[in-house]
Amino acid sequence: MTSVLLLVKISWRNLWRNPRGTLLTALALGLGLALLLISLGLLDGGHEQTVADGVRFGPGHVVIQAKGYQESNSDELLLPARVVSAIEGFLQTGTMKQLVRGVSPRLQATGLLSSAANASGVRIVGVVAEKERAVSLIPQRMIAGTYLSSDQHSAVVIGDELAHKLDVRIGSKVVLMTQALRPPGAQSKDDTGEEMHSTLLRVGGIFRTGLQAVDGNIINVPLPAAQTLLGVADGQVTQVALLLGQEGDSPMVARALRKQLAGDPVEVLTWRESMPMLAQILGLDHAFNYIMNGVILAMVGLGILNTILMRVLERRYEFGVCKALGLRPGQLAAMVVGESLALTAISLSLGLVLGLSVHYYFATTGLDLRLLFRGGLPPALVFDPILYSRLSVNRIVWSVGIVFIMATFISFYPALKAARTELPGALKVL
Amino acid sequence: MSDVTEWAVELKGVRKTYRTGPIEVPALRGISLQIAPGEFVATAGPSGSGKTTLLNIIGGLDRADAGEVWVAGQELQRLSAGELAHLRLRRIGFVFQTYNLLPVLTALENAEFTLLLQGMPARQRRARVEKLFSEIGLSGLEDRRPAELSGGQQQRVAVARAMVTEPALILADEPTANLDSAAAIALLDVMEHLNRETGTTFIFSTHDPQVMERAHRMIRVQDGQIASDEVRGSRGTAGTERGAV
Numbered sequence A: 001m002t003s004v005l006l007l008v009k010i011s012w013r014n015l016w017r018n019p020r021g022t023l024l025t026a027l028a029l030g031l032g033l034a035l036l037l038i039s040l041g042l043l044d045g046g047h048e049q050t051v052a053d054g055v056r057f058g059p060g061h062v063v064i065q066a067k068g069y070q071e072s073n074s075d076e077l078l079l080p081a082r083v084v085s086a087i088e089g090f091l092q093t094g095t096m097k098q099l100v101r102g103v104s105p106r107l108q109a110t111g112l113l114s115s116a117a118n119a120s121g122v123r124i125v126g127v128v129a130e131k132e133r134a135v136s137l138i139p140q141r142m143i144a145g146t147y148l149s150s151d152q153h154s155a156v157v158i159g160d161e162l163a164h165k166l167d168v169r170i171g172s173k174v175v176l177m178t179q180a181l182r183p184p185g186a187q188s189k190d191d192t193g194e195e196m197h198s199t200l201l202r203v204g205g206i207f208r209t210g211l212q213a214v215d216g217n218i219i220n221v222p223l224p225a226a227q228t229l230l231g232v233a234d235g236q237v238t239q240v241a242l243l244l245g246q247e248g249d250s251p252m253v254a255r256a257l258r259k260q261l262a263g264d265p266v267e268v269l270t271w272r273e274s275m276p277m278l279a280q281i282l283g284l285d286h287a288f289n290y291i292m293n294g295v296i297l298a299m300v301g302l303g304i305l306n307t308i309l310m311r312v313l314e315r316r317y318e319f320g321v322c323k324a325l326g327l328r329p330g331q332l333a334a335m336v337v338g339e340s341l342a343l344t345a346i347s348l349s350l351g352l353v354l355g356l357s358v359h360y361y362f363a364t365t366g367l368d369l370r371l372l373f374r375g376g377l378p379p380a381l382v383f384d385p386i387l388y389s390r391l392s393v394n395r396i397v398w399s400v401g402i403v404f405i406m407a408t409f410i411s412f413y414p415a416l417k418a419a420r421t422e423l424p425g426a427l428k429v430l
Numbered sequence B: 001m002s003d004v005t006e007w008a009v010e011l012k013g014v015r016k017t018y019r020t021g022p023i024e025v026p027a028l029r030g031i032s033l034q035i036a037p038g039e040f041v042a043t044a045g046p047s048g049s050g051k052t053t054l055l056n057i058i059g060g061l062d063r064a065d066a067g068e069v070w071v072a073g074q075e076l077q078r079l080s081a082g083e084l085a086h087l088r089l090r091r092i093g094f095v096f097q098t099y100n101l102l103p104v105l106t107a108l109e110n111a112e113f114t115l116l117l118q119g120m121p122a123r124q125r126r127a128r129v130e131k132l133f134s135e136i137g138l139s140g141l142e143d144r145r146p147a148e149l150s151g152g153q154q155q156r157v158a159v160a161r162a163m164v165t166e167p168a169l170i171l172a173d174e175p176t177a178n179l180d181s182a183a184a185i186a187l188l189d190v191m192e193h194l195n196r197e198t199g200t201t202f203i204f205s206t207h208d209p210q211v212m213e214r215a216h217r218m219i220r221v222q223d224g225q226i227a228s229d230e231v232r233g234s235r236g237t238a239g240t241e242r243g244a245v
Helices: A002-015 A019-057 A081-090 A094-099 A129-133 A160-166 A223-229 A247-260 A276-314 A316-325 A329-364 A393-419 B051-058 B081-091 B107-111 B113-118 B122-135 B151-163 B181-198 B209-214
Strands: A062-066 A100-114 A119-127 A142-145 A155-159 A173-179 A196-207 A218-222 A239-244 A266-270 B009-020 B023-035 B040-044 B066-071 B092-095 B169-173 B201-206 B217-222 B225-231
Touching (some): A002 A329, A002 B113, A019 A329, A019 A393, A062 A247, A081 A100, A081 A239, A094 A100, A094 A247, A100 A129, A100 A160, A119 A129, A119 A160, A119 A223, A142 A160, A155 A160, A160 A196, A196 A223, A247 A266, A276 A316, A276 A329, A276 A393, A316 B081, A316 B113, A329 A393, B009 B051, B023 B051, B023 B066, B023 B217, B023 B225, B040 B051, B040 B181, B040 B209, B051 B066, B051 B169, B081 B092, B092 B151, B107 B113, B107 B122, B122 B151, B122 B181, B151 B169, B151 B181, B181 B201, B181 B209, B201 B209
Parallel strands (some): B040 B201, B040 B217, B092 B169, B169 B201
Antiparallel strands (some): A062 A266, A100 A119, A100 A239, A142 A196, A155 A218, A173 A196
């Protein structure tokens, strides 16, 4: 034990034989950790925002829809009202009530929206206004008029791109035309084989999300109006979208619902399953980020290796003397590893202070991506132009751990060199 | 020498050849000698004569190609690297030409370095080093780093480091080579005093006539062989308290 303390003492003091070199090396490794923390914070923050916005502009964290809908995208596949009631009832019980923040049944179909000036194909989303507010972000992105309310039966809310294309404003009349939905296998009621329905609506609100696919395509209409227009009876809907308090609860809630709805012809999907493209993009982004971080760490690691190796080679004579005095190879190696660990400890402290400071700034003030993309934001991932850093304790521990392990691993080679100091070659004389 | 029951050092037909590629340089050509416990021996000879190689092999820093090397009752050829390290730590002290103190440790810490490696308790360790420092005139310099000491003082710390474990044998390679005349004499006084008081065997290589004069036995090495072996004064014998290695 005493000799271990001696080795620790020697290691620590050796570090400060060249304070400038030690500090520069510590700073390099510290910067590596800081970069890792900053990039992980922004990545996790960006993904969290992307998922949060993505699910709220899409089908929610968890969606329940008729079996086969995800694969076929057939609007004729509807959830029976009995199932919708069962879902809403189940979500009001016990744990589910605490986990679920919003439940919104939606009826979806494609149609044609026409104004006096133009016409455009649209995706009709029939919603219960109050319930949709708890799930979707569209009600929060109104730039003109108001979102739907329960007393408006013939209002429609559209995106600003669609409004521009149709040249309509608040209060303008538009005609929504669509084909009635028929359950698969059901016969058409008229001779033509088609049941085209149309209804006159007034633009009650215009929203802007910044997403072309939403602003130029999606329209929200009251659910009863949509059901009438589409000839859907008995409160059937396309899907029930759920917004959860925590994204991480999605699999658990989905599992519980699958169990509860076993036997019903439904599919319960998490957002990863209902929006596989988004999940894949985020996965790719993660992978790319890990590769970049790996490259940064490898470069920093090589720098550390070079520094420690130089320190060892410079002290070959000293190691020779230690060995001649009776220090065993393992003790020499421990001395070098100890020195490296002490250097790592200093580096990690510097890196944590630096990395967490920058993270705190980005977590509170945010990183305004508009400053980086003056020519316009990239269309896909980040919905909100201000990116907020998010770092979990796990991430911090993981980052510190990986740098620590890397530095320790790197020190093995110089330690081996020190341990293999050959006598009497390392001593000029004797 | 025939009355000695156990030699501090005994070499029988020791050979050592260094090889650099195809070139072979014989350093020792069949050296045999015995050194009794408590002897104060100098080895001298021109550069390249083999005296450093001789000390390296006696100290277990290098291995002979042929022959037997016995130190402190153990045949070095049969010891593993770890056992040699243990022998050096417990039974042999080294004094190097360039002092070779650890620059990050104070004089006292340098001197107690080997005791720390042996795991001796702090109080006992400190007492032993302070006593030795007092004997060799280093009191008051305990907390100085090597860079804050003169060459003579550093070499005395190196001697203290070698002596503090109370080894059976101290090997010193040209210990006065980097010292001025006064410092060299002072160091020799210290070494002779310790030899006399403790019975520790001293073997040192030297070019310095002052050192040669003070040696009780003078072994001249030339071309890897012993050219002469001259006993000049009192020398140690086996069976003394320190000599029973």
